[in-house]
Amino acid sequence: MSTVTKIVPFGSGGRIAETARRTLSIAAEGLNALENQFSDREFSANFLRLVGVIMNVRGRLIVTGMGKSGIIARKMTATLTSTGTPAIFLHPADAGHGDLGMITPDDVVLMLSHSGESNELGPIIQYCKRFAIPLLGMTARPHSTVAASSDICILMPDVKEACPNSLAPTTSTTIQMAFGDALAIALMEMRGFSADDFHKFHPNGRLGAQLVKVRELMASGGDVPRVEEDASLLDATIEMTRARLGGTAVVNGKGELIGAFTDGDLRRTVTGTRHMNEPVGRYMTVQPVSVSPEELASEALRLMHDHNITLLFVCEKDRLVGAIHMHDLLHAGVA
Structure with a gap:
């Protein structure tokens, strides 16, 4: 009896591999759905407006999200920062306990929420409305609080999760991550961000070594x-x-x-x-x-x-x- 059979009560190694393959297939479907969104005139127009607002911000892009969306927001912040867009992550749970003070009138907020209804996002939304801070939303729910409160809303495709119970965020976070990369690269190209600029932000490590002159x-x-x-x-x-x-x-x-x-x-x-x-x-x-x-x-x-x-x-x-x-x-x- 194999080790896999001993520890997996529901079937063979082949079934496990098929589950993994199916997960990737569902993720690929989600990415295709996101790519197809750019063929929609309204979605494309909102994306261009989003890029324009971020390009012209005098301060920083404040990226926020709760739970799994928050993890994606952190990664998006890191990618944006390293490619020429000043960005910082704001944890919603800390926002109502003093961290709202990091948002200045020169900043713009990008809020990630698949459902658009995370309670912890409420204080940030209220703060943005009170002080006229531009709020950019990313959600899959067109009638959600985040969508209704955003000055510009990017409606993500409502994709199928790979989780068999449709509970654990999988495909939805994959497309959030991909959208963040697409946004960062679009901004990078618009800024004319060069290999020299990239090296200034990556002086150490293997990546930095490849950019040394x-x-x-x-x-x-x-x-x-x-x-x-x-x-x-x-x-x-x-x-x-x-x-x-x-x-x-x-x-x-x-x-x-x-x-x-x-x-x-x-x-x-x-x-x-x-x-x-x-x-x-x-x-x-x-x-x-x-x-x-x-x-x-x-x-x-x-x-x-x-x-x-x-x-x-x-x-x-x-x-x-x-x-x-x-x-x-x-x-x-x-x-």
Whole structure:
């Protein structure tokens, strides 16, 4: 007898898997219903009004919701904040105990409630009406208190819950989450929110590392190994040893990158009949791979992998401005 059979009295592992599949199928139906809502003229118009109000708010977007809707509201707040829309979560249970004071006349409130009738939302609705704070509602009930009280109401599709008792919020919270992402991305694109802006809000962790630019990690100034093309192999070797990057740039009189000489080039040179007083220009790699300081560090790492090298020189309009080693990229968490 399998372990699954022992702990699940109602059937086999196949039935459990079918339940999971059915849950996902119902969720997909809910997402399709939400997508289809955008074909409705009134829904689309309300969405555009919602975006316009949030875009023009002088203060912050106060996002609120109770229970499972509150959890979705927290996630929505985090996504909005990280993509350029100043937002903060207000817990309805705390609102009536002093936290209403966080709402200023410059703010706008976005209220999530599937039923539109959570009692805890009452004080926030009253406060918004008393002080003329714009109230944006998200609910599936067109005749609910939230819908009637909202200046702009987004009517979510009344979807089937995956719960067999139609009680536990499942599909309804899935589409709330998806709508929050759609709203955040729409606002993000309208603001022209770039990868640079995103990195300002995500400087740490793996995600931040993928958005770091070459200029933030490269060696510059006197730390960049360089010799001119008439320098001797000995001079080039000394320069490589000084910088400890495994190679040196070869530049012309204008400081433009014209070649590279690496440890590998040196080994291949000294194993032949070459004399160390010969000019490095004869043995350098012509037109070496280089990268712009404004390029993403992840792109620099890709170039290294593609060309099987560990050192890239950084140029602005052919002029050498820096050098970056694979170790610098890996140490910074770039992958």
